[in-house]
Amino acid sequence: METTIIIDGPSLVHLAAHVREFKGHGEDMFTRFVDYLCCNLPKGPRHLHVAWGWGVSARRVEANAGYQGVGYDRALADSDGMSSLRKLLVAVGAEQHEFSGAESRDVVAHLCKQVEGPTVVHSSDRSLLQIVDDATVVRDPYSGKVWDRWAVRDEFGVDPSLLADYLAFCGEPILGLAGVSGVTRSRIASVVDERGGVDQVYAEPLHKLDQKEKSKFAAFRSTAQANRTVLELEHLEEVETTEGAYDEDGIRSACEGSSVEAKDLVKLVRTQGFARTNDASQLH
Numbered sequence: 001m002e003t004t005i006i007i008d009g010p011s012l013v014h015l016a017a018h019v020r021e022f023k024g025h026g027e028d029m030f031t032r033f034v035d036y037l038c039c040n041l042p043k044g045p046r047h048l049h050v051a052w053g054w055g056v057s058a059r060r061v062e063a064n065a066g067y068q069g070v071g072y073d074r075a076l077a078d079s080d081g082m083s084s085l086r087k088l089l090v091a092v093g094a095e096q097h098e099f100s101g102a103e104s105r106d107v108v109a110h111l112c113k114q115v116e117g118p119t120v121v122h123s124s125d126r127s128l129l130q131i132v133d134d135a136t137v138v139r140d141p142y143s144g145k146v147w148d149r150w151a152v153r154d155e156f157g158v159d160p161s162l163l164a165d166y167l168a169f170c171g172e173p174i175l176g177l178a179g180v181s182g183v184t185r186s187r188i189a190s191v192v193d194e195r196g197g198v199d200q201v202y203a204e205p206l207h208k209l210d211q212k213e214k215s216k217f218a219a220f221r222s223t224a225q226a227n228r229t230v231l232e233l234e235h236l237e238e239v240e241t242t243e244g245a246y247d248e249d250g251i252r253s254a255c256e257g258s259s260v261e262a263k264d265l266v267k268l269v270r271t272q273g274f275a276r277t278n279d280a281s282q283l284h
Contacts, residue, residue, distance in 0.1 A: 004115045005041055007050045008123030009096075010104045012036065012141055013082065014072040015124060019142065030081040031259050034088065036141060038268055040122075048094040048244075049111055053104035063229035064177070069103060070125055071174050084254050086242075091250030092269050096242040102234075109233040112136055120146075126172065127231050132160040157189025165197045168227035169220070177227045180220040183213050191217075198228045 016032035041048070054077045056069040076082055089096055097107055105125050112119060112131050119136040121128060129138055129152050138147045145151070149160055158166045169188045171179025180188070191209070195201045202221055206214055248266050255262040 002117065003042060003046045004117065004119040005046055005048045006108055006111050006115075006119060006121045007037075007048070008104050008108050008121065008125060008128065009050045009052045010054055010070070010072040010076075011123045011125055013076050013085070015141055017073060017076055017081075027259065028081060029076065029079070030085050030088075033085055034258075034260050034265070038265070040139075040141070040144075042120075047115070048092075050089055050094055050096045051104050051107035051111060052096060052098040053102040053107045055101040055103055057103055057106070057234060058101075059234065060230045063226040066176055067230055068176060070105065070127075071176075072104075084258065088251060088254035090242065090244045091247040091254055092265075093244040093246045095244055097239045099236055099239045102236060102239075106234045106236055107239055110236040110239055125174070127164065127167070127175070127233070130160050130163040130231075130233065157186060158193045162192055162197065164228060164231040164233075165201075166192045167231050168198050168224045169201075169217075171227070172231065175230055177230060178223065180216050180224070182216045187213065198224050 012033055013029060016036065017029040054072065054074045056067070060067050086096065097111060099107055099110075105123070105128050108121055108123065108128060109131055112121065117135060121131065121136065121138045122141050123138060124140050124142050129147050132138055132147055132149050132152055134149065139145070140147070147155075152158075152160045152163065156163060156166055166189060167177070169180050169183070169192065170185055171177045187209070191201055191206065192198075194208075195203070201217070201224075206217060209217065246269065251266055251269070252262040255265065
């Protein structure tokens with residue numbers, strides 16, 4: 001069965017543009033993004049999808065007035081490099097997906113629900129670790145770490161399905177979410193793992209906590225519930241899709257003015273199955 005690759009576009013673009021230690025080489029965002037795809041996607045045929053979304057959810061802002069999104073550089077959305085990148089993705093046969101006003105993590109989650117079989121999501125957004133299951137893993141483009149369900153549990157002490165509840169109490173700096181003070185992360189993990197979520201935590205008295213911890217949890221209730229709303233992935237009924245189709249001239253055109261060698265990229269696409277094409281024979 002072919003592997004489905006889902007790229008969190010804004011996450012990868014932001015890293016390629018601003019983080020020098022990012023796992024892609026080159027001096028500009030376009031080159032570093034392309035280098036990452038060439039060097040870090042598995043060889044062989046697979047379905048390549050890129051999720052876009054630079055918006056800020058109104059529902060999340062309603063829950064937390066200070067919420068401003070994941071923190072990606074939204075100016076990149078309208079840059080020349082972005083225009084070239086999107087043209088290139090079409091030319092290598094990738095499918096691009098977006099929904100007006102949506103955040104890319106919600107588009108990624110939508111795509112994961114639509115596909116079957118092994119799926120690898122490339123994103124640095126920790127909130128996406130909640131989609132990890134037996135078929136889906138998340139690869140952090142910055143560290144290279146691959147998160148399966150066991151890695152998530154080892155790191156956080158809860159299953160992926162409870163990660164949003166765990167982070168609701170611990171906080172998540174990249175989303176601007178504060179955590180409960182005076183309670184250790186291991187203690188939080190124990191409570192969430194036993195109770196099963198934010199609402200369940202407050203459904204009955206917390207007998208295993210000392211009085212100080214109980215007071216901290218009680219005072220944090222409304223914040224935890226708001227944090228949970230920000231962290232949970234939103235349901236999208238549908239997304240807009242731009243189909244890709246293998247086009248060597250399109251690859252060359254998109255690479256003009258960059259340090260990406262179009263001829264090398266064409267060779268890579270043809271010999272390694274970089275992305276799905278309309279004519280599978282072109283990949284051999």
